[in-house]
Amino acid sequence: xxxxxxxxxxxxxxxxxxxxxxxxxxxxxxxxxTELGRAxxxxxxxxxxxxxxxxxxxxxxxxxxxxxxHALSNxxxxxxxxxIKFAASPRHADVLLVTGxxxxxxxAALERTYAATPAPKWVxxxxxxxxxxxxxxxxxxxxxxxxxxxxxxxxxxxxxxxPIDLLKGLLSLMETATAKVEP
Amino acid sequence: xxxxxxxxxxxxxxxxxxxxxxxxxRYEIDHDAWxxxxxxxxxxxxxxxxxxxxxxxxxxxxxxxxxxxPCVVTVRVKIADFPxxxxxxxxxIRLERxxxxxxxFAPLGMPDRRPWLDHGAWGMRAPLGAxxxxxxxxxxxxxxxPVEGEGLHQIPVGPVHAxxxxxxxxxxxxxxxxxARLEERLGYVHKGIDGLLTDTDIERATRVIARxxxxxxxxxxxxxxxxxxxxxxxxxxxxxxxxxxxxxxxxRIANHLGDIGAICNDAAFSIIHAHCGIFRERVxxxxxxxFGHRLMMDRIVPGGTEDAGPGAARGLLAMLDEIEKPFAExxxxxxxxxxxxxRTCATGIVSPALVEQWAAGGHVGxxxxxxxxxxxxxxxxxxxxxxxxxxxxxxxxxxxxxxxRIREVEQSVALLRRxxxxxxxxxxxxxxxxxxxxxxxxxxxxxFRGDVLVWVRIVDGRIARCHARxxxxxxxxxxxxxxxxxxxxxxxxxxxxxxxxxxxHDL
Numbered sequence: 001x002x003x004x005x006x007x008x009x010x011x012x013x014x015x016x017x018x019x020x021x022x023x024x025x026x027x028x029x030x031x032x033x034t035e036l037g038r039a040x041x042x043x044x045x046x047x048x049x050x051x052x053x054x055x056x057x058x059x060x061x062x063x064x065x066x067x068x069x070h071a072l073s074n075x076x077x078x079x080x081x082x083x084i085k086f087a088a089s090p091r092h093a094d095v096l097l098v099t100g101x102x103x104x105x106x107x108a109a110l111e112r113t114y115a116a117t118p119a120p121k122w123v124x125x126x127x128x129x130x131x132x133x134x135x136x137x138x139x140x141x142x143x144x145x146x147x148x149x150x151x152x153x154x155x156x157x158x159x160x161x162x163p164i165d166l167l168k169g170l171l172s173l174m175e176t177a178t179a180k181v182e183p
Numbered sequence: 184x185x186x187x188x189x190x191x192x193x194x195x196x197x198x199x200x201x202x203x204x205x206x207x208x209r210y211e212i213d214h215d216a217w218x219x220x221x222x223x224x225x226x227x228x229x230x231x232x233x234x235x236x237x238x239x240x241x242x243x244x245x246x247x248x249x250x251x252x253p254c255v256v257t258v259r260v261k262i263a264d265f266p267x268x269x270x271x272x273x274x275x276i277r278l279e280r281x282x283x284x285x286x287x288f289a290p291l292g293m294p295d296r297r298p299w300l301d302h303g304a305w306g307m308r309a310p311l312g313a314x315x316x317x318x319x320x321x322x323x324x325x326x327x328x329p330v331e332g333e334g335l336h337q338i339p340v341g342p343v344h345a346x347x348x349x350x351x352x353x354x355x356x357x358x359x360x361x362x363a364r365l366e367e368r369l370g371y372v373h374k375g376i377d378g379l380l381t382d383t384d385i386e387r388a389t390r391v392i393a394r395x396x397x398x399x400x401x402x403x404x405x406x407x408x409x410x411x412x413x414x415x416x417x418x419x420x421x422x423x424x425x426x427x428x429x430x431x432x433x434x435r436i437a438n439h440l441g442d443i444g445a446i447c448n449d450a451a452f453s454i455i456h457a458h459c460g461i462f463r464e465r466v467x468x469x470x471x472x473x474f475g476h477r478l479m480m481d482r483i484v485p486g487g488t489e490d491a492g493p494g495a496a497r498g499l500l501a502m503l504d505e506i507e508k509p510f511a512e513x514x515x516x517x518x519x520x521x522x523x524x525x526r527t528c529a530t531g532i533v534s535p536a537l538v539e540q541w542a543a544g545g546h547v548g549x550x551x552x553x554x555x556x557x558x559x560x561x562x563x564x565x566x567x568x569x570x571x572x573x574x575x576x577x578x579x580x581x582x583x584x585x586x587x588r589i590r591e592v593e594q595s596v597a598l599l600r601r602x603x604x605x606x607x608x609x610x611x612x613x614x615x616x617x618x619x620x621x622x623x624x625x626x627x628x629x630x631f632r633g634d635v636l637v638w639v640r641i642v643d644g645r646i647a648r649c650h651a652r653x654x655x656x657x658x659x660x661x662x663x664x665x666x667x668x669x670x671x672x673x674x675x676x677x678x679x680x681x682x683x684x685x686x687x688h689d690l
Binding site for chain 2: 057059062063064065066068073086089104105106138160
């Protein structure tokens, strides 16, 4: 382990690099991420001080969205460097990230999770199912869009959305949220 | 001396199989023979592979011990009942409870009559049967099994869990720190997949199948495509077969890497988690470049696959070069660190007898000595001459489940290198022929967490009914056994080492 740790000391970070202000139109994913990261950081700081906290709720997804939301925390995307982190309890959350076509069996749990989240709060519907246009939309067992159960501030489409799309989505949430708080 | 499986073999020996069911035979049997099958399964003469229903029929897929191929037996319900299999063979109990909820059939003598998928929230009962309207019940109302004893208390967890994971409810009964009983309650992500796979077109069904469990989208795609191809007697092009194998192994590597990291993370050994997260990301970036989708959803279709982008082999080989050595280094780290092994060794042990009884697939079975892998034992293209080595461990603990994954990653890398070195050119899809009348197909594929089974009935080119059974059906119940007498704090570790699918189970 010592060799591994020592090696890590001398390696360049694998995380997509820190913001560079001069980046013109971002072409590569890396550049987009850099830009996003910068913008996100500024807005998150203005609105929430230094951090926002997300509670993820799977309301019936196929677990594809969860895999990609998970990826946000790896060393490549490293979402925590922007002050965004995931919490274990809705009572500690500013944002609910909801996936899935909201099954009837999860409706009560989603409503209770929403009720347990302190205001001001925002809801992001992640993925085509949560947006209401997924393959499970027409079933006796599902309600459809998350918006039919709790008020949704933002939809991030995709099946599943890539981590980079999730980051873009969180950026636009910051804009919406700013507007909501400072009309 | 009577050979194992003789009674089961005798039960079906003289019967003529139903015409048009491929590749394994299907037999229609009466209630008495069905009962005898259930008893024989209960006595360990064969593996239950699945139990499902359609119209007035209940089907049971099984593999007689020692037999080369599985078979399906079918019983017609009388009014709405049929003899319970779960009464004799416990692995059938949850499948019967699910079937009863969906179709309203009554397995006679079933030992557990509580609903399973029906939480009283649908506004009706038996949604795929008679659909009588029903008043909505309080979803939290459920009769958990009673536990009695001094000093016991309960910890309810879920359905919304602490991590970024799927929903389910765990009811722990503990004595101090020690778990006396865990009871699972699942069904929260029931989306009505059996209903969506009834009377629909093949294209639509393909998209639903790809989303039964997102982490196993490739494996389900392969099982479904093969079931349809068997039914319609279609042979996909050679390039498509190899591409399917490549995608399946990439999916396996990505998931195993994620799991190995996550298990170590649940024991607070985050350095392995960090590195495995990077490896996994490298794999997904490569699959995205090669197949145009990180998880490779909707790439596999009946009749073949979508083609890979140009330079596929070179790109994937470069990715393997990039992760192979660092992964070996991480494996050495795991192997040489007593503090992590102190948590994983002798934790969450599942006995060989249980995995045999449940016919548990994947790392759950192979960590407890069950030497079964569909890629080798019910071979399908491109594994039919793949010289696959199936790693089997016997300790049955969290550590053994980690090692199964590690060895499987190594095997998958070797398979990929062989296929990528010699990727055939040519088309990747053939059109499905128009076929009149009813055809049936069945197939199994080895997903990263174990074997999945898909059965289809196609009538005049449309899916009349399709059934999919996830490996998790036969693993979830064993998690309840694994955690017994362990401490509560080791549950995340045990749970992650199983990594059962909620969505694949709840359907």
